[in-house]
Amino acid sequence: MFGRLTWDSVPWNQPIPLITSIVVLVVIAAVLAWITYNKWWRYLWSEWITSTDHKRIGVMYIVLALVMLVRGFADALMMRAQQTVAVGASQGYLPPEHYDQIFSAHGTIMIFFMAMPFIIGLINFVVPLQLGVRDVAFPTMNNVSFWLTASGALLVNLSLFIGEFARTGWLAFPPLSEKQFSPGVGVDYYLVALQISGVGTVLTGMNFVTTILKIRAPGMSYMRMPVFTWTALAASLLILAAFPVLTATYAELMLDRYLGFHFFTNDGGGNSMLYMNLIWVWGHPEVYILALPAFGIYSEIASTFSGKPLFGYRSMVFATLGICIVSFCVWLHHFFTMGAGADVNAVFGIASMIIAVPTGVKIFNWMFTMYGGRVRFTTPMYYLVGFMITFVLGGLTGVLLAMPPVDFVVHNSLFLVAHFHNVIIGAVVFGVMAGYTYWFPKAFGFTLDERLGKIIFWCWFIGFYLAWFPEYALGFMGATRRLQHIADPSWQPYLDVAMVGALVIFAGIVLTIWQLVYSIRTRDRRLDLTGDPWDGRTLEWLTLSPPPHFNFAVLPDVHGEEPYWTRKQTALREEQLIEEPDYEPIEMPVNTPTGIIVAFFASICGFAIIWYIWWLAILGLIGAFAVFVWYAWRDEHEHIIPADEVRRIEQERRRVRTELLGQWKPVA
């Protein structure tokens, strides 16, 4: 009846997961009670959960990312604490079977459910605004993508309360992840959760490729698109090319585990090396799916806060596309030590190094964007400078790892772990934190507290160096990754410093939550009434903050690379706005519960597959399919916003902009 699921699947005798489970359940119950008490359900349902508005979906992605950041970081603190105490004679407080789940969950959650949703959330929020359009190509599909990602996140976190998570590392290499060596439900949780969220990610990729290629404001040619939009296009293309490989790879591993196939097994002609190749064909482009949009964020910030156009726009676009293509030709550098020949290693090593060329160009171009500028040191600008310093060091260690003879001695070591945290924290996390601060006022109509923002930056910056530079050193001492126990007591001081670094970052994360609460409570002091709090240059700053549902009353006419900046400067010089247009009714997509219902059935089905409850899995599949049929037969697709309503909102915008005409001065 219930497959493998029994009463003993709940970790009754393991205090750490049990207490965590109880605390999390209490917190969730409290939040739900609070929503009920305030009668917010109707509002949440109609304005957020079923919303097809790309801005709302973007915000929901970022909320998911922030929650998962807390979960993933809790894992990080536990790992750091274990390695700090489990040195020499001590075995620490986490037994291997628990520690191994923690590092697997940390990697899985941070990449798939923190970094990806954060980046995708920002892309969702910003790209249609930057393109000067009203929504993405497929608004309902966008909602489905989000809820499928949330469904994956739910299943991964459910493994904490019921059963266990994978004990194989975040990429679940076979043969360790095969049924012979990992018979439990952990790897199944991993595979099923990532298959479900992977579908959501592919749908997002399709959506944004279509949106950017097909739906742009009049006059917005490719070479006039903002660089963030270019990077979003590159990332979406990478998603379309790479994620199907991941889905196929996981499907093969699932066939091995569920139906006794022999893709990657030790017997029956299986070859585990195949998995290593396939997973990194996805895995290396994945790095750039995260990093390219982060580079795009830095480009927007560098230009805005230097008060100048981006230096070398064309170079930036070519560099982005160059990285996009070359990132598919380097995957083998993840296993130089797997016994490939010298020619193969050298070719892939050099290909990997070539990526440093366009990346280096980007660094120089940001530098020359600041050169001759009037640099305003807001929080996003701190992140930009912090990133440029940190990232070149990560680039250095990256090129070292791309050098096969060096990789031969630092592969899989803490040097490697320090390297990818150097680029993931130094580029991606700094980038999304900068983007979060930069676009927050556009989303909510008030800025985040700057003083706290800068403290948070310093926590991440200093915390990163404290946490990861000792690990670079440990890598040189021969420390490998994923050690539940440290044999060499002379490593203790390094581990202690790393622990301090993790605590400093932890302080930054706590302050991020506090900054949000504090900024909401004191929002009256920092209201953005203009829609353009940073003196921006791209089209998202043309509209109000927060933007109306339809973004732009009239789609802006684009002339040149910086349409909004040109328009703003003209208005300031001539001391008048452009002529008021004729208003027409606007068609916008209706809300839909499709996403959350599909995700509900997908979660049920996924859970049932994990626990071998076949009847429930079939029910879940039928349910999900029925929702699609029901959706396909719907009658109402769009609702009309009347011209009067459009006029009212646009005239409000023109009123605040007219007030600025006397106050702001044109730039010569």
Next chain:
Amino acid sequence: MGTRRIIAAVPALFLTACDRGILNPVGPVGSAEKMILINSTAIMLAIIIPTIIATIAIAWWFRAGNRRAVYRPNWEYSGAIELVVWAIPVMTIMLLGGIAWIGSHDLDPAKPLPSRKPTVHVDVISLDWKWLFVYPDQRIATVNQLVVPAGAPVSFRLTSGTVWNVFFVPQMGTMIYTMPRMATRLNLEADKPGVYEGISAHFSGDGFPGMRFAVHAVPPAEFAAWAASAHSGPALDAQSFEQLQRPSSYVKPFTYGSADPKLFDYVIAGRPLPPVSPKTTPPAQHVSPQPPAGKNDVR
């Protein structure tokens, strides 16, 4: 302990801890890799340090409050600068790419090391969670201890009897994967006698942290003597190999007095060893599953 004392202790600790790492190599492979590591780092630092300084200097000089800085709000392109910013990384990568090409070929793990001394052959088989070293020429085998003659090249064939692992002796250099049903090759040499630590550098399950071994590089004469005396130990036959394959971690080093030189081929082929000959008595419990200092077996 005062902060100052901690700060003073850090460089000292770096030195002591490093004396077992990859920056303190004991053989030609590790030394060459260390050289490439240092050269490449130096080449890149020559670019990166000025870049970091320039970033900070430009950001600071062009701060909004600095009236002496010239604001050029429309300056967005310079062909000469574009040429330079593409040329610097291209030339750096051409140089580093050359080093990578030559280094990859010189230090190909499968390439035999040039030496006038005879090569010692060792078959490495990773098990859950210990290392089995078979000496096909000497017809002996060891667990978690690798004895090699100092100054002579050692040629390894490696595979796994279980999941993936990585054979790595940081001070000797190059690591390599051990993979079931597949053989990899590795050539290393220890120049001077000593005891060097070896690890598995690829996560392989719950007992992974206990998968450590010691490399004893001994003078050649001593090696021969050790190999001769090792024959007194129990035999590694089908039965004892089956016992050895059972999961255990933190296993104490142990020597088998006799081993089938074809053991490696059986493991690669996924075939069981030939049955025990009646003359060989199965040895008693020779593998200690007990980790040091009263730790429990991780299983």
